[in-house]
Amino acid sequence: LILGLGLPATTERYNLGFMGCYAAFPALRMADQFCRARPDAVVLVVCLELCSLHLQFREEADSLLANSLFADGAAAVLWMSREEAERRGLKPRARIITDVVVGTDPYFLLDGPVDATAALFRKSGMKMSDIDGLCTASVLSTMWPMPVTEYLGINPRYINGTMLGG
Numbered sequence: 001l002i003l004g005l006g007l008p009a010t011t012e013r014y015n016l017g018f019m020g021c022y023a024a025f026p027a028l029r030m031a032d033q034f035c036r037a038r039p040d041a042v043v044l045v046v047c048l049e050l051c052s053l054h055l056q057f058r059e060e061a062d063s064l065l066a067n068s069l070f071a072d073g074a075a076a077v078l079w080m081s082r083e084e085a086e087r088r089g090l091k092p093r094a095r096i097i098t099d100v101v102v103g104t105d106p107y108f109l110l111d112g113p114v115d116a117t118a119a120l121f122r123k124s125g126m127k128m129s130d131i132d133g134l135c136t137a138s139v140l141s142t143m144w145p146m147p148v149t150e151y152l153g154i155n156p157r158y159i160n161g162t163m164l165g166g
Helices: 020-037 061-069 082-087 111-124 145-152
Strands: 043-049 073-079
Touching: 020 043, 020 073, 111 145
Parallel strands: none
Antiparallel strands: 043 073
C-alpha cells in the first residue's frame, strides 16, 4: 500500500491481525484517537480478510458450510476531523453516533447482530424510522440481515443489495 499509493516510507503503519472482521472496530477507534491527538491527521484504515487462504477442500458438512459462509473481502476509509475535511474541501460521508459491544452464545451464530442492533437502538435512543438505510459489513452479510430485520421489524428495503435481490 505504501508503495502503491506513493506514500512516504516514514508513514506510520499498525497491524491489528488475527481478529477477523471485528478488527475494523479497534482500527477505527485508533484512527479516532490519532485524529484527536493531532487534529490535522488523516488516517487511512484498510481492512482485509482473506478467508480463502484457509479453505479446506473436504466433503464433510462442517467444511462445506464454512467454505460457503466465509469469503475474502476488503474495505477502506479515510478518517479525519470534520475541520480537516473542510480544510481539504471534502464532504464528510458519515459520522459515528455511538457503538456497542455485546456478548452472545456462539452456538447461535446469527444472534449477535440482533442483540447488538437492539442494544445500539437502546443506547442511542434512536429507532428504525430515524435510519435511512443499513449497510452490512460482514462476510456473513448475506445472512445476518434476515434475523435482524425479522426481530426488529425492519423493512428489508432498508438493507443494501445483499439480500432479496435488492
